[in-house]
Amino acid sequence: MLREMAACRRLLGLLAFLAAGAADDSVLNMCMDGKHHKTEPGKEDALHGQCTPWKENACCTSNTSQAAHDDQSYLYNFNWDHCGTMTPACKRHFIQDTCLYECSPNLGPWINKVDQSWRKERILDVPLCKEDCEQWWNDCRNDMTCKENWHVGWDWSQGHNRCPHGSMCQRLESVFPTPRDLCEKIWSNSYKYSTFTRGSKRCIQMWFDPAQGNPNEEVAKYYANAGAGLSLWTLLVLLFPALPAMLP
Numbered sequence: 001m002l003r004e005m006a007a008c009r010r011l012l013g014l015l016a017f018l019a020a021g022a023a024d025d026s027v028l029n030m031c032m033d034g035k036h037h038k039t040e041p042g043k044e045d046a047l048h049g050q051c052t053p054w055k056e057n058a059c060c061t062s063n064t065s066q067a068a069h070d071d072q073s074y075l076y077n078f079n080w081d082h083c084g085t086m087t088p089a090c091k092r093h094f095i096q097d098t099c100l101y102e103c104s105p106n107l108g109p110w111i112n113k114v115d116q117s118w119r120k121e122r123i124l125d126v127p128l129c130k131e132d133c134e135q136w137w138n139d140c141r142n143d144m145t146c147k148e149n150w151h152v153g154w155d156w157s158q159g160h161n162r163c164p165h166g167s168m169c170q171r172l173e174s175v176f177p178t179p180r181d182l183c184e185k186i187w188s189n190s191y192k193y194s195t196f197t198r199g200s201k202r203c204i205q206m207w208f209d210p211a212q213g214n215p216n217e218e219v220a221k222y223y224a225n226a227g228a229g230l231s232l233w234t235l236l237v238l239l240f241p242a243l244p245a246m247l248p
Contacts, residue, residue: 027108027224031059033120036075041105050095053210054103068098077160083144083169090140096207106216109223127194129203133183141173148175151188
């Protein structure tokens with residue numbers, strides 16, 4: 001019995017060693033299969049405005065970064081001002097959100113396959129830093145909207161999104177009572193409200209100072225490692241079904 005326990009501890013040590021260094025590199029430094037994304041990330045010296053932090057390594061082109069700042073741009077014909085003019089302070093967050101989505105090469109751990117006419121992949125449950133969600137909500141809480149899920153359900157009869165018949169414009173904080181509601185519901189769970197804060201290396205920042213480097217690279221590596229470790233443990237249990245019962 002002692003021999004089996006010793007062998008089990010060695011196996012557990014090997015598992016920990018492999019899990020520590022077994023990041024799933026296939027989900028690092030990649031672009032999703034979306035409507036305007038590049039096939040591979042790369043340098044883009046001419047990125048515009050709030051998309052500039054990604055210029056050293058981007059999944060978006062200069063033209064896409066320009067359009068991300070336009071009202072009702074050609075990207076998706078989406079009208080931010082569907083319930084009156086959106087304030088600049090609020091719109092800044094939606095532009096940053098668009099830049100992150102279009103430009104970031106660090107969203108691989110959260111990319112999922114979808115069967116949609118305008119994209120083949122989407123992000124799901126990206127852990128957005130606490131401050132990002134809270135500031136987004138605070139700066140937009142008095143702006144107006146008529147919908148909770150901005151991905152679906154609009155009236156597109158005039159070529160751009162309009163509030164569906166029978167809906168009512170109301171303050172954003174009435175539609176999204178908390179920062180968590182805003183981050184998680186507005187794009188059908190693309191983001192997940194994180195209790196981790198900026199600098200923790202455990203959450204994605206919507207925007208960052210490029211002079212300090214891209215903090216989201218380390219975050220993506222952490223979650224790629226976590227996924228690889230789980231997969232390795234699952235594989236070992238499949239190979240050795242009695243393993244959990246043998247562990248001390």
